[in-house]
Amino acid sequence: MDETTHKSSLMQKYIKIFLVVALYWVVSISMVFLNKSILGDAHGGANDAPLFVTWFQCLVTVAICFFLSRAATLLPGVVKFPQVGILDAGVVKKVLPLSIMFVCMITFNNLCLKYVGVAFYYVGRSLSTVFNVLFSFIILGQSTPLPAILSCAVIIGGFMLGVDQEGQAGSLSIAGVIFGVLASASVSLNSIYTKKALPAVDGSIWQLSYYNNVLASIIFLPVILLSGELPAIILIVTNSAAAYWMLLFSTGICGFAIGYVTGLQIQVTSPLTHTISGTAKACAQTVLATTWYNEYKPTLWWLSNAIVLLGSMAYTRVMQLAMKTEHAKQRVIDESASEPLQKNPSIL
Structure with a gap:
């Protein structure tokens, strides 16, 4: 391969990576803003039915999976x-x-987004990394390097500062913070249970998504009935215009698409790059939200976001170095184990 062909190949690779990352950002940010639009705020009135919205999004994912399966x-x-x-x-x-x-995860995510603004949503759900360390130790027995634990302490500090600043601004929702913490815990547990469930569907993400959403759609039914949302759902079904249903359907499409673009981004980059991209996306989402909703935020509020961002990036870097060290040790062990075989092939 000559130099010109090599440069052209590299350029095509970088363009593909850029387009995939940009697609992930667009879909992910659009999903948050669309969900906020459909969920409204904490005083949504007659159309106050966040569980129904989440259930409908699961149905859309099931329908898309079924359609694509038949199309294939x-x-x-x-x-x-x-x-x-x-x-x-x-x-x-x-x-x-x-x-x-x-x-639990998607319910708490949507309830958090309902009670807090898009700008605070990132900080409100920033404890996922902390819970990931905690649950990995409790459930999987995995230890975490001390620098990573210190990074988690930084994230907690940023989270507390952000909550304090929201309180001083008079826009703090205690319910939103509680749902944010529960959403963070659920996201971490969801990742752990996903790893455990994947072998049941031969590692197929789409098969798992189909089973997951079908079962979730069924589980949601008694939860919705017990939540008291039925009167609000009746009003939505009887009074909502076509624009509302189109918006609701759009959130379902975004919910399905985020699973695809997440896998695609990991495929063309790496899990580490995906984490960094997600963190940077959340930062951009915060800036965009304050501009879109014309919100003024004080310096300490922005500092809380920066602390959470730096803590998350530090954690990612520490874990990357730990993985490299572990892989290097494993390589030495594998090479040591193969040396006797190379010296004395007859033992085979």
Whole structure:
């Protein structure tokens, strides 16, 4: 390969990475803003039915998975998607714990977004990393390097400063903060349960998404009935205009798309780059939200966001170095184990 061809190949690779990362940012930020639009604020009135909204989004994901599965059957050379349909009882049993946690995660995410502004949403849900360290130790028995624990302490400090600044500005929602903390915990647990459930569907993310959303749609029904949202749902169904349903359907499409673009970003970059991209996206989302909603934030409020951002990036860097060290140790062990075989092939 000559130098010109090599440069052209690198340029195409970088352009592809840029477009994928940009797509992830657009879909992810759009999803947050659309969800905020459909959920309204803490005083949403008659259309106050966040659980119904979340349930509907699950149904949209199921419908899209089913449609793509049938399209893959009819157009095998054009559409690639695993076959989905009747649920297998054995798989359901293994995926059910994840689905319960999934319901908690998306419910708390939407409730947090309902009670807080988009600008504070990042800080409100910033404890996911902290809970990830905690639950990885409690459930998986994985230890965390001290520098990473110190990074988590920085994140907690930024979170507390952000809550304090929201309180001083008179815009603090205690319910929003509580739901944000619960959402952070649920996100961490959801990741752990996802790893446990993937083998049940032979590692297929789309199969898992289908099972997850079907089960979540069923689990949501009694939760919605017990929540007292039924009168609000009746008003939504009978009084809402077509524009409302189009917006609601759009949030469901974004919910499905975020799963695809997340996997795509990890595929063309790396899990570490995905984490950095997500952190930077959240920062850009905060700036965009304050501009869009014409919100004034004091210096200490911005400082809280910066502290959370720096703590998250420090944690990511520490864990990256720890993984490199672990891989290097494993390589030495593997090479040491192979030396006797190389010196004395007859033992094979």
